[in-house]
Amino acid sequence: MSPRLAVIGAGAKGVAVAAKAAVLRDMGVDAPEVVVVERAEVAANWAAVGGWTDGQQRLGTSPEKDIGFPYRSSLVRRRNAELDERMTRLSWQSYLISTGQFADWVDRGRPAPTHLRWSQYLRWVADSVGISVVTGEVQRISVDGDRWAVHTDETVLCADGVMVTGPGQAERSILPGHPRVLSIAQFWHRAAEHERISAERVAVIGGGETAASMLNELFRHRVSTITVISPSVTLFTRGESFFENTLFSDPTGWTGLTLEERRDAMARTDRGVFSARVQDALLADDRIRHLRGRVAHAVPRDGRIRLTLNTDRGGERLETVHGFDLVIDGSGADALWFLPLLGQDALDLIELGLGGPLTGEALEESIGYDLAVAGVAPKLFLPGLSGLNQGPGFPNLSCLGLLSDRVLGADFGAGHPAPLRRNVERQPLR
Ligand SMILES: Cc1cc2nc3c(=O)[nH]c(=O)nc-3n(C[C@H](O)[C@H](O)[C@H](O)COP(=O)(O)OP(=O)(O)OC[C@H]3O[C@@H](n4cnc5c(N)ncnc54)[C@H](O)[C@@H]3O)c2cc1C
Structure with a gap:
């Protein structure tokens, strides 16, 4: 059997x-x-x-x-x-x-x-x-x-x-049920229905491929600024050279690296990075900016969503609060x-x-x-x-x-x- x-x-x-x-x-x-x-x-x-x-x-x-x-x-x-x-x-x-x-x-x-x-x-x-x-x-x-x-x-x-x-689950959201906070699924549902998103200040939480796809779509909507929030120092482009690609196609030698070397290689090539194609589009659009930090929580106040961000600055934890008209939670994966x-x-x-x-x-x-x-x-x-x-x-x-x-x-x-x-x-x- x-x-x-x-x-x-x-x-x-x-x-x-x-x-x-x-x-x-x-x-x-x-x-x-x-x-x-x-x-x-x-x-x-x-x-x-x-x-x-x-x-x-x-x-x-x-x-x-x-x-x-x-x-x-x-x-x-x-x-x-x-x-x-x-x-x-x-x-x-x-x-x-x-x-x-x-x-x-x-x-x-x-x-x-x-x-x-x-x-x-x-x-x-x-x-x-x-x-x-x-x-x-x-x-x-x-x-x-x-x-x-x-x-x-x-x-x-x-x-x-x-x-x-x-x-x-694409339905995950930092503030479930609030009309000014969209999960990944809610965002794509609107896009598939050709529903136009109209907002002044939009935040997209997450710096990976999921968030990148959403940014690509958001360009078409009526938004004044889009703030991408991710813990990384900046929005990295995925390395797509022969050497980086072979790491993905052929892991021979991968186990010979130390854990630290492997974590470093993954951070550089995979986690929280955008593909070169999306980066090109991002650079061409002056509505996009990056905010470094990890979203700790979200509260609705005065018609806006206030996000509290934790940032690590030289070993010290810094807490900052930012207001947005619409938050798209792209951190679902x-x-x-x-x-x-x-x-x-x-x-x-x-x-x-x-x-x-x-x-x-x-x-x-x-x-x-x-x-x-x-x-x-x-x-x-x-x-x-x-x-x-x-x-x-x-x-x-x-x-x-x-x-x-x-x-x-x-x-x-x-x-x-x-x-x-x-x-x-x-x-x-x-
Ligand atoms: C927008 C987006 C773009 C991406 N683009 C790329 C790319 O270009 N290249 C790349 O390498 N990776 C990409 N990825 C990463 C991608 O998720 C993985 O590469 C790949 O899809 C993983 O394949 P999978 O079979 O694990 O999952 P999937 O292809 O996502 O399939 C998972 C399946 O599980 C089903 N499922 C979920 N929960 C349950 C349950 N409880 N019971 C039964 N069924 C369930 C779902 O319905 C789904 O059909 C992308 C991810 C996203 C979100």
Whole structure:
């Protein structure tokens, strides 16, 4: 019996892992059974329905970094070239060819696709390989003997491993329900409805790609000033040179760096940085300014929202208050969003594996080669937290093919030897 892997979320990672498992099975190779649980639809977060975009924003990374990238499989001894060749049939370019868009895309200079087009690509992959999707929102994860039990309103799915994906909930807001404070989802809902935002002083909390997409949209609205609030010294541009890109596509050598070096590299290249394309637009617009600080709280007063910011100035904490007509809370992405789903038995099991209290830092530092929390059985794969230990490309779209190898090649426990080992035993040598 193949182990069952339950994936929370049919986004880029869920589709990538399920597709590679399907291709392996087509090759006659044992692979985990992948069941994806999705609350909305395949690739929902790349369309308006997911609340993270209106679908019209453009992908920051190259679309050739698709579900099989970097096409350097190391999962099936002596048949990896065949596996990669089969995976290219599910590539971005194969999608364009099969939908009659390839020549047009090349002639236009290979433009970055919109999020909506990217969602259509992911759906095409999911349909092509017939991935198994259970519709429902995961409400709870508990332990059932030596397996996980993944609960939705309607079903309980038992699995030998769980992989958590996605950035969390776009509905989060620093002042829920207040008309002058918008969550990410509320902002994109307005944009998708073509509702014009009209305000004098607007604040956008957050300096990452989510906030960058919102700024890109805000330019079109009637606003006098836009203040981007983030804890970083300034708004950094993501380094997109060969050397920075290879860190994301190929983590060889990453584990040889010290923790401090890895944190530094991630801060420079990934966390709280804008892509060069958005930076260009930002520089050209004199309505944008940056305010350094961490928002501590927000209160409505005199028709405005007053934000209290904490800033660290040479070891001293400075508190300042700023008033805005509209606040957009773009700080929603949270790699630990799944923690409230864990039942007490699941929490106990993870703390036992960690050998101490469950914190974000402890989880990050415990992620093993297979992108799962080391010492925890059944397997809990947390690619969103694996950047620090395994490579900065794993939480995003930078090496989905490699991510799939790591997860599908994991040892799922006593009853399920690692597929890699089984394949070595069973496959004829090429
Ligand atoms: C606006 C924006 C732009 C971005 N652009 C880029 C980019 O250009 N390049 C890049 O590398 N990264 C980008 N990112 C980061 C991006 O989030 C990740 O790279 C990538 O989407 C992660 O894939 P994923 O499969 O983990 O999550 P997603 O593709 O977001 O999929 C998560 C899925 O989980 C589902 N879900 C959530 N909660 C539950 C639940 N409780 N039960 C069931 N299903 C659930 C959602 O509906 C969704 O379909 C961007 C992020 C945002 C918000």
